[in-house]
Amino acid sequence: MTPAVAFQKTSRHFGAVRAVDAVDLEIKPGEFFAMLGPSGSGKTTCLRLIAGFEQPTSGSISIFGERAEGVPPYRRNVNTVFQDYALFPHLNVLDNVAYGLMVRGMGKDERHRAAEDALKLVQLPGYGSRKPGQLSGGQRQRVALARALVNKPKVLLLDEPLGALDLKLRESMQEELKQLQKALGITFVFVTHDQGEALSMADRVAVFNDGRIMQVGAPEDIYQRPASRFVADFVGSSNVLPPDFVQRYAGQRRWGSLRPEQIRVGRDKSGDGVAARVLSRHYLGAATKLALDADGLRLHATVPAGASLPDDGEHVMLSFNRDQLHLMEEQA
Amino acid sequence: MRSDRSQSAPRGLKIAAAAGLAFLHLPILLIFVYAFTTEEKSYQWPPPGLTTQWFAATWARPDVWQALGLSVQVAAISTAIALVLGTLCAAAVSQTRFFGREAISLLVILPIALPGIITGIALRSAFSLAEIPFSFWTIVLGHATFCVVVVYNNAVARFRRTSGSLIEASMDLGADGFQTFRHVILPNIGTALLAGGMLAFALSFDEVIVTTFTAGQQQTLPIWMLEELVRPRQRPVTNVVAMIVVLATLLPILAAYYLTREGDQIAGAGK
Numbered sequence A: 001m002t003p004a005v006a007f008q009k010t011s012r013h014f015g016a017v018r019a020v021d022a023v024d025l026e027i028k029p030g031e032f033f034a035m036l037g038p039s040g041s042g043k044t045t046c047l048r049l050i051a052g053f054e055q056p057t058s059g060s061i062s063i064f065g066e067r068a069e070g071v072p073p074y075r076r077n078v079n080t081v082f083q084d085y086a087l088f089p090h091l092n093v094l095d096n097v098a099y100g101l102m103v104r105g106m107g108k109d110e111r112h113r114a115a116e117d118a119l120k121l122v123q124l125p126g127y128g129s130r131k132p133g134q135l136s137g138g139q140r141q142r143v144a145l146a147r148a149l150v151n152k153p154k155v156l157l158l159d160e161p162l163g164a165l166d167l168k169l170r171e172s173m174q175e176e177l178k179q180l181q182k183a184l185g186i187t188f189v190f191v192t193h194d195q196g197e198a199l200s201m202a203d204r205v206a207v208f209n210d211g212r213i214m215q216v217g218a219p220e221d222i223y224q225r226p227a228s229r230f231v232a233d234f235v236g237s238s239n240v241l242p243p244d245f246v247q248r249y250a251g252q253r254r255w256g257s258l259r260p261e262q263i264r265v266g267r268d269k270s271g272d273g274v275a276a277r278v279l280s281r282h283y284l285g286a287a288t289k290l291a292l293d294a295d296g297l298r299l300h301a302t303v304p305a306g307a308s309l310p311d312d313g314e315h316v317m318l319s320f321n322r323d324q325l326h327l328m329e330e331q332a
Numbered sequence B: 001m002r003s004d005r006s007q008s009a010p011r012g013l014k015i016a017a018a019a020g021l022a023f024l025h026l027p028i029l030l031i032f033v034y035a036f037t038t039e040e041k042s043y044q045w046p047p048p049g050l051t052t053q054w055f056a057a058t059w060a061r062p063d064v065w066q067a068l069g070l071s072v073q074v075a076a077i078s079t080a081i082a083l084v085l086g087t088l089c090a091a092a093v094s095q096t097r098f099f100g101r102e103a104i105s106l107l108v109i110l111p112i113a114l115p116g117i118i119t120g121i122a123l124r125s126a127f128s129l130a131e132i133p134f135s136f137w138t139i140v141l142g143h144a145t146f147c148v149v150v151v152y153n154n155a156v157a158r159f160r161r162t163s164g165s166l167i168e169a170s171m172d173l174g175a176d177g178f179q180t181f182r183h184v185i186l187p188n189i190g191t192a193l194l195a196g197g198m199l200a201f202a203l204s205f206d207e208v209i210v211t212t213f214t215a216g217q218q219q220t221l222p223i224w225m226l227e228e229l230v231r232p233r234q235r236p237v238t239n240v241v242a243m244i245v246v247l248a249t250l251l252p253i254l255a256a257y258y259l260t261r262e263g264d265q266i267a268g269a270g271k
Helices: A043-051 A093-103 A108-121 A137-149 A167-184 A195-201 A219-224 A229-234 A243-250 B011-034 B053-060 B062-095 B101-113 B116-129 B136-161 B165-172 B177-205 B209-214 B221-229 B236-268
Strands: A005-014 A017-027 A032-036 A058-063 A078-081 A155-159 A187-192 A204-209 A212-217 A239-241 A256-258 A264-266 A274-283 A287-294 A297-304 A315-319
Touching: A005 A043, A017 A043, A017 A212, A032 A043, A032 A195, A043 A058, A043 A078, A043 A155, A043 A187, A043 A204, A078 A137, A078 B165, A093 A108, A093 A137, A093 B177, A108 A137, A137 A167, A167 A195, A187 A195, A195 A219, A204 A219, A204 A229, A212 A219, A212 A229, A229 A239, A239 A297, A243 A256, A264 A297, A287 A315, B011 B236, B053 B236, B062 B101, B062 B136, B062 B177, B062 B221, B062 B236, B101 B136, B116 B136, B116 B209, B136 B177, B136 B209, B165 B177, B177 B236, B209 B221, B221 B236
Parallel strands: A032 A187, A032 A204, A078 A155, A155 A187
Antiparallel strands: A005 A017, A005 A058, A204 A212, A239 A256, A264 A315, A274 A287, A274 A315, A287 A297
């Protein structure tokens, strides 16, 4: 099957800065793909390479099998939802949505009908005559989505589209985007620095750091089997265990990771386990997160609501199932 | 402290404001009155009598029409040149980053900061050095130097407020460079260009200093007025011309003011 988007040894350097450095990547057709990483990790540059706003310094990009290097943005069957939405302030909502059809020469009645349909799709029917300045952030977000989708792109690019929304709205938009993607079957490529968002929405996630992809995989893979210390730390603050520690429990000198919820906190100090001292407690609602000090090693553990909580400074015994200790590929 | 400060200004402040307005505008009204006086050799106050004969006299004078025609042509062509160069320059400075960007920004603004006499002398010596004969086109060139600044200033302010991602959004939606210019850039900077163009036109229309250094035998309207003042006959003709110029420029200036004010709201609505 031809990949929707393929990078082959693709690099984009700005002077001495390697924003994207020899990236290999295949995004499958119809996939909801997330690019996750801290700011400056190259994820947005990757998105701009697909959109055509940047050209690779070396390597190649193909979109549904067609080479994309040198093809300007306006000749790619790809549309973008911008981080600041970039709605045209001088046009009303209907003309904003119909813009792509207008520049392709579609007649006024036809394109306005299509734009009205797209507004229905994003649940803003009847908003066509308003100006973007009269809409709320969430509504602008939907207009930007409709404006991109009305062109029936093969790939839809979303650059931190939920970043400017408040928490409640963000959660409902996540849900809605996911359903929209399933219904339309369009390949979505989604850039975010929010690991929760990436894990909950995407079919697959690529974790970026320093212009490189550290790991690509399904959310469960990334979360439970991180390949490197960076991924373990960035995706959901896993406990990174040094090789000496791992050798004692798994018999191999490798870096390991252990999720906070997989650590059991016991108050019986006679048993077998890791002795630790409670540094602080953070109430999270469904659970309480403990910061622990195990002989110099900083660990986090979550205790579900209702279980008995140790006090700050109390000495506890930590235990975990050996098979939940994940050995990372990264060499010691 | 008084809590009703916003309700009414103190009496002293009101008087000061009225005096300031009177100081600014009474001389202009005086010019209007002299357009109707019956005395033609000197400006006598109060006017010995009132007449409208000078309007007919002005209409019949070919030199008025010649000077007016030249001024309109010079102003129109200088403004057209300024609109093209000023917009391009503003686009380059605000949309891209390059070495020496700040320096160029300063250099563009410099001609309006320099005294007109310096610009005039500099242009005159440059023209004679290059052996360009003084003509209609040397006046246009002289005026274009400061007209560019006005257009540039207006355009650059608007470009800064217009989000750069609008252009990318347009390209992303399938518009090429020309379509993006026509459908996105022009509507967003259009009112700023109109305001800048009107201001440039007005500046060129009443320019005296640079014109005296760059003109040959041609007389623009302000130069004609200046020479007319030292002549003893038909003095009120100058006042008639002045009055018509004031009325004719007031409307575009008011329009420019309202256009840019409205533009603030439009351009700020993007985010």
